[in-house]
Amino acid sequence: MARRSPFDPPLATYRLQLHRDFTFAHATAILPYLARLGISHVYCSPFLKARAGSSHGYDIVDYSRINPELGDEASFARFCASLVENGLGLILDFVPNHMGIGHADNAWWLDVLEWGEASPYARYFDIDWSPPRRDLAGKVLVPILGKSYGATLAAGEIELRFDAAMGTFDFYYADHRLPVTPPDYRLILGDRVASPAVTQALASLGKACSQGASHHLRQTASAAKEALADAAREPATAQAIAAAVASWRGTTGDAPSWRPLHDLLQRQFYRLAQWRTASDEVNYRRFFDIPELAGMRMERFVVFRDTHAFLGRLLADGVLQGLRIDHVDGLADPQRYCRRLNAFAAAIVPRDPAGKRLRPYILVEKILIGEETLPQSWPVSGTTGYDYLALANGLFIDAAGFAKLQRHWHRFTAIGDSDDEVYRCRLLVIDRNLGSELTYLVSWLVEICEADWFTRDYTPKRLRDALVEIVAAFPVYRTYVTERGTREVDRAVIAGAIAKAHARWQGADGEILDFIADLLTLDIRDRNARQYRSKQSAILRFVARFQQYTGAIAAKAVEDTFFYRFVPLVSANEVGASAHRPATAPAMFHERVANRAAIWPLTMLASATHDTKRGEDIRARLDVLSEMPDEWARRVARWHVRNRGLRSEAEGRLAPSANDEYLLYQSIVGTWPMQPGSALRSSERRDAYVARLKAFAVKAAREAKLVTSWIAPDAAYEAGLERFIERLFDPPHNPFTDSVARFLPPILRLGAFNSLAQLVLKATVPGVPDFYQGCEFWDLSLVDPDNRRPVDYEARRNAIAALDFASALARWREGWLKLWLIERLLAMRNRRPNLFLNGSYKPILAEGSAAAHVVAFERRDGDAAILVVVACQLANLVRGDLGAFWPDGSCVGDTSLHADGAWLDELTGARVTSERQTIPLSALLSRLPVAILRAE
DSSP, X not given: OXXXXXXXXXXXXXXXXXXXXXXXXXXXXXXXXXXHHTOOEEEEOOOEEEOTTOSSSOSEEEEEEEOGGGOOHHHHHHHHHHHHHTTOEEEEEEOOSEEEOSTXXXXXXXXXXXXXXXXXXXXXXXXXXXXXXXXXXXXXXXXXESSOHHHHHHTTOEXXXXXXXXXXXXXEETTEEEEOOGGGHHHHHXXXXXXXXXXXXXXXXXXXXXXXXXXXXXXXXXXXXXXXXXXXXXXXXXXXXXXXXXXXXXXXXXXXXXXXHHHHHHTSSEEEEEXXXXXXXXXXXXXXXXXXXXEXXXXXXXXXXXXXXXXXXXXXXXXXXXXXXXXXXXXXXXXXXXXXXXXHHHHXXXXXXXXXXXXXXXXXXXXXXXXXXXXTTSOXXXXXXXXXXXXXXXXXXXXXXXXXXXXXXXXXXXXXXXXXXXXXXXXXXXXXXXXXXXXXXXXXXXXXXXXXXXXXXXXXXXXXXXXXXXXXXXXXXXXXXXXXXXOHHHHHHHHHHHXXXXXXXXXXXXXXXXXXXXXXXXXXXXXXXXXXXXXXXXXXXXXXXXXXXXXXXXXIXXXXXXXXXXXXXXXXXXXXXXXXXXXXXXXXXXXXXXXXHHHOXXXXXXXXXXXXXXXXXXXXHHHGGGGSHHHHHHHHHHHHHHTGXXXXXXXXXXESOHXXXXXXXXXXXXXXXXXXXXXXXXXXXXXXXXXXXXXXXXXHHHHHTSSOOSSSOOHHXXXXXXXXXXXXXXXXXXXXXXXXXXXXXXXXXXXHHHHHHHHHHHHHSSSEEEEETTTTSOOOOBSTTXXXXXOOHHHHXXXXXXXXXXXXHHTGGGXXXXXXXXXXXXXXXXXXXXXXXXXXXXXXXXXXXXXXXXXXXXXXXTTEEXXXXXXXXOTTTSOSOOOSSSOOXXXXXXXXXXXXXXXXXTTTOOEEEOBTTEEEHHHHTSSSSEEEEEEO
């Protein structure tokens, strides 16, 4: 077989999380192992320069450099050379939506703070320079203070400093650098510095400032800084500058003495504020509700150019073969960005030996809800696979059992209807987390209303109420309306949200909702063209920001709030999934996979990512509970009674709450190690396990925002929650842990069956399977940062070197069986790339008593074909003492498949011949709950 080019479509990707404890050198060391495993492309977390200590790389501070914490240029070059040596391509997770700001490491942001709107980077960031608050006009709110501004100032925590090497003055708060605008240098120094060069430079700076020529002003400011740096080398001048700086300092605790420093701060192009103000008043677009991540105006060509220049060199040099675009819904116009990126990349990547222009592999992180599909006008290969994850996981959830689990959970927690809870979560996030963004939407909406006699009486209060109801009713992350027009699917989404908003609207002025609907669809331009002609740009700005806003609300309200409140079966709570209707019928699975094969054959297929709420094998294990809902309810009820004495009271509340307790029991069942008793075998392992559970439980409680939260943490409740977890495992063997240990054996085994089935599906349906780091063994990780723990690659290397089916089966609890199956599946993909990249997809029907438990399909490319069979929801088929890992195929009874011809079993090597165009599954599934047949 000819060696594939890294620019060929990926056959399998492997996600690596790079950070200062896992660098390019560490990654280089495992590349031979990844090649041996059968991976075609390494898929890296962001590796451009991020904030120091970043564990994820999404807080980029410099688009023009490799992150030095990951290694120097030589280290990166060795990593790239090793990729080539091992026949591996490279895909980079790229972040166009936002940058890390604050502290002292983003030169663009610091320039904005220094020069305000005159900075060349002022419109790189999505800043509203004319906000509703008049005292913020021409300024940026900087919400970094740990307490109120006045308390911080009077405590002397905001310091004026002089940098002798650079000749600059800055305010510092902790490690945050806040530049003083150069025209104020003369004010700071007064007449204390006698240096003629400094005096002349500052005079020139004052003259340039009065003339208002920004380019000349910056040049003059640069000369003044150089003069100050030179003069500061003289001890007398340095002493004079130090005295000038000291003169601005007040007396700690004496508030009036800080008035001069306050007045100097008021002259700057920023306003310092307590961090809590960000939720209500910040005037730059954030990444969700994180003040230290500022949105970029990527729709502007100059911003695209400067943020992609270094990326372009990596593409042109053939170092990168693909890109994963993070949070594409945060961009003002995702389609335009994707088209620009595609054209940019296609024009600069190298040519193959025949002179043909190669094309990079581009994916977008796009969350699709329900029937929503990726717009076909986007020139990308597909999504990062959350949609597939939710679809495939649903095959292992029993719909009737899930309905029972929901009823049991409701009785246990007394939490209401899930649809109403989503609505409440949206209202909470709008009010508590993202109120400032809503304030700006309302301000722009009021401005638009003034253009028409019939709308100018809409008050800001009612417009705000209307926007809240529409956003709270939005069924998807966002629409994609631009000046190019409105898609019919977007019209339907907006109409649905407006209808729900009308149903909840209180008052006689419901026409406000219809007016906003006309704005969101741009129909208002046609219906009232004369009145709104002057407001075209304002309308487009409003619509673009509204669409960015609904995406942020969906993420924070559903992913990061509702999914931690609604917990009847938490394996259903993944990004893009329908938490209250998570089951997938096989017919639906086949239909949607076939659609993807026709439209997005190279989309990514994920089962675990750095952002999933639970590891792929936790999810597979917990799905089993949907097949035994009554037994699970009985267990939870017993544990609840048994552990009642372990709770504690925290300021009138019991810790944990019923919902947090219910979630905790699922988390224990999901994370319990495969090896019996290993979690409690030693005090060190037990302590580590308990620490993981405690960290997750506190995070989950804060995300749920019912008792505690990130904004207002309840220390007493959280301490009580942690004590409860400690008491559950003290002593290590007690009635509770013994009860869990007795309950788990069949759950562990059935969960492993589900894991193998989801693995086979991911590696064989149309698309590109992605493997998250370390998931070659059982993945029992919780949400980040738990899923970013170090991976023991030495154990995986040793295992793959010794793998055969017998040893894999004997050591299945250690993850060897999963690794063995991955290696076989990827070897098959590498032997027949065209079959998996271009082959057709055809569902195969099963008949017999267990037909509902079988998902089967054929992939075919000419004479090459495979037949894939997986069994699912096996709890009612595999009963009693399981004995060996997989007892035999008798559990499927008389079930057979409609298939013809002679086949070779890829996993066992056995020959299978259909009789009367049928293949009995009892023989096919005699060794494992999965089978893959290759046409002979």
